[in-house]
Amino acid sequence: MSDIRASLGQRGLYRPRDHRILGGVCAGLGERFGLGPWTARLLFVLLLMVVPGSQLLIYPVLWILMPDELSR
Secondary structure, eight states: OHHHHHHHHHTTOOBOSSSOSSSSHHHHHHHHTTOOHHHHHHHHHHHHTTSTTTHHHHHHHHHHHSOBGGGO
């Protein structure tokens, strides 16, 4: 699992310390793709509404796999 976290961190996908609400996953996705944190949150919720229940799996998995900003 540490290899996956290192790989995501090298690709610029990490959970920043600022702009967090819950785990920082959406803020990290927003930074990675050049979006504001609120825009990323809105897109994340809209995309997850397509597949009901997926947010119960995807968000925690990303929270676990995405490295924290300080551990990059």
